Amino acid sequence: MIKVSIIGSGNVAQHLISTFQNLENSSNEIELFQAFARKKESLIHLLPENKIVTNYNALGEADLYIIAVSDDAIATVSDALPFKNRLVVHTSGSMPFSILNNNNRKGVFYPLQTFTKGKAVDFTGIPICLESENGTDYKVLEKVVRAISNKVFAINSEQRKALHVAAVFVNNFTNHLFAVGNEICTENKIPFDILKPLMEETFRKLETLSPKEAQTGPAIRNDQKTIAAHEAFLKDKKQLNLYKTLTQSIQDNGKKL
Amino acid sequence: MIKVSIIGSGNVAQHLISTFQNLENSSNEIELFQAFARKKESLIHLLPENKIVTNYNALGEADLYIIAVSDDAIATVSDALPFKNRLVVHTSGSMPFSILNNNNRKGVFYPLQTFTKGKAVDFTGIPICLESENGTDYKVLEKVVRAISNKVFAINSEQRKALHVAAVFVNNFTNHLFAVGNEICTENKIPFDILKPLMEETFRKLETLSPKEAQTGPAIRNDQKTIAAHEAFLKDKKQLNLYKTLTQSIQDNGKKL
Structure with a gap:
């Protein structure tokens, strides 16, 4: 015992x-x-x-x-x-x-x-x-x-440190993006629930693909027209700043900066 | 028919x-x-x-x-x-x-x-x-x-525009954070699968809480010691820039900028 x-x-x-x-x-x-x-x-x-x-x-x-x-x-x-x-x-x-x-x-x-x-x-x-x-x-x-x-x-301790940082990215930061999604919905009188199947599928996709393979959207397609329309739509500076930073980061992915 | x-x-x-x-x-x-x-x-x-x-x-x-x-x-x-x-x-x-x-x-x-x-x-x-x-x-x-x-x-068209931007946040951007998590794991010889239950729970939590209520981690606690340790750990400029931007955004949340 x-x-x-x-x-x-x-x-x-x-x-x-x-x-x-x-x-x-x-x-x-x-x-x-x-x-x-x-x-x-x-x-x-x-x-x-x-x-x-x-x-x-x-x-x-x-x-x-x-x-x-x-x-x-x-x-x-x-x-x-x-x-x-x-x-x-x-x-x-x-x-x-x-x-x-x-x-x-x-x-x-x-x-x-x-x-x-x-x-x-x-x-x-x-x-x-x-x-x-x-x-x-x-x-x-x-x-x-x-x-x-x-x-x-x-x-080991070094790996645990890495894991803790990675956990902040996939949990804390992801949750914050969900909060921004919720905020945009509320501002436009859209029920947040409408986004949940998409959020779930974002996770489910990783059963068969790596996140890099699963990346979709205007940033990875370098669809400047849609990106410009989204940036024009976002009036909140915090939301706009996040949008720009994450779009840039997706486009830089794979490159070591 | x-x-x-x-x-x-x-x-x-x-x-x-x-x-x-x-x-x-x-x-x-x-x-x-x-x-x-x-x-x-x-x-x-x-x-x-x-x-x-x-x-x-x-x-x-x-x-x-x-x-x-x-x-x-x-x-x-x-x-x-x-x-x-x-x-x-x-x-x-x-x-x-x-x-x-x-x-x-x-x-x-x-x-x-x-x-x-x-x-x-x-x-x-x-x-x-x-x-x-x-x-x-x-x-x-x-x-x-x-x-x-x-x-x-x-x-309507205006709401759909909002929804499309929100979808970019909760799907494209979230997936990119998963990619960064994966990257950090690979760099430190940790299997990415170890993070998946956490990723799933990040989504599951929203069955009972709003994303704002569900927010945890060093940013929302304003735990400067952990934030500084994480920033010191991140050698990749892209990862570090994302970390800083998202941490700041979590701390600004609720404030209109």
Whole structure:
């Protein structure tokens, strides 16, 4: 039995806690041992009260401690742990494991997904990126992760940094383009829902094509007439600036600048 | 029985032809009457030879002619039609119906989707935007469209222009961000597939949230430390320029500039 303790009460922590807690009914190999939160109330809806600790000294001996807190708090939390030589990992995409205190064995457990408060998450299809200082710890991490996800990847700190930037492009920035699309629809009294099948197909196409092969539209066709008409249509400076920058970028694609 | 003839042999034309052709087996109300292509061979795999015409004078009397050709060719094709006072529509998102020749009654039949050559299309969920000069023609158009799609929208030329620009943002530009994500992965020996669940969830979130509510990431949090780390990481000028522009745009969102 591998004992896992989770430290944190935010979005990612709560999704992990409820996933590991639900796992107990089906798995004899992994146990959610304890969860740490500053206030018991923030976790009481997720697991039995006796598993929640609010004092670092009350953390018992587990095989794996997952620190799931904001990037800024990771170092402080790891410094506060009152034990030595145990396996401690964080869940951040942008922090190297060297940010963790040297008292313990370090690793990373980075779930590559965007979590929405209150929306249930099925970890099965979520890629989890793992890194550890040594092979034995990696095996423990891998065993824990395989109990909740079928997508496990060994990703080192440099790759994780790249992945985090790439995730900003495909998630944060894409979502912002959806927001601009929504804005243009609202301004012209068009229901945003009309665009959703197109948005879904944009993603679906990548089942068979690379994004570069899937590129369509006036920019890649160098259709100056349509581009000029679109630019004339856009009165909002922010929208126009995005339009120009992205059109240029599509036309430059493949060239290293 | 409503007779529909389709003019064109490109991507959209072929998808429409095969959809209407397959419909005949199930519908007694709509008939694919003829299809026009410059070369018979380009359509012969889609419908019986006797339905294909290669000369405008061979186009018989139909209730609806759908011109599905590139934007630049619409005017020329509509000028070449040797008949008068029939219902003729085009399928373009960016052209007003006034581009069609005055000899015939004008309209637009704009399927809001991205079509991939060789990939079958189910029109059922594809929004079709309709416009016509008069109400009687609109009813004919609507009846034809309802046979292939359950998403019919009355969209005027000004709205369609807006929709076409919005579609560029949510499809072309989004796809380009996917291409950049792919590029960053390749440069760092990370499989692009690792990002796909995140890309899918970016779209899924919008089932319950508006894109503005769904926005996450360093830009909206104004997390200057992470932004600086990402900017330092990006060595490619094109990637860096996109990163800066989109981050700024997210931070400006809601403000009219």
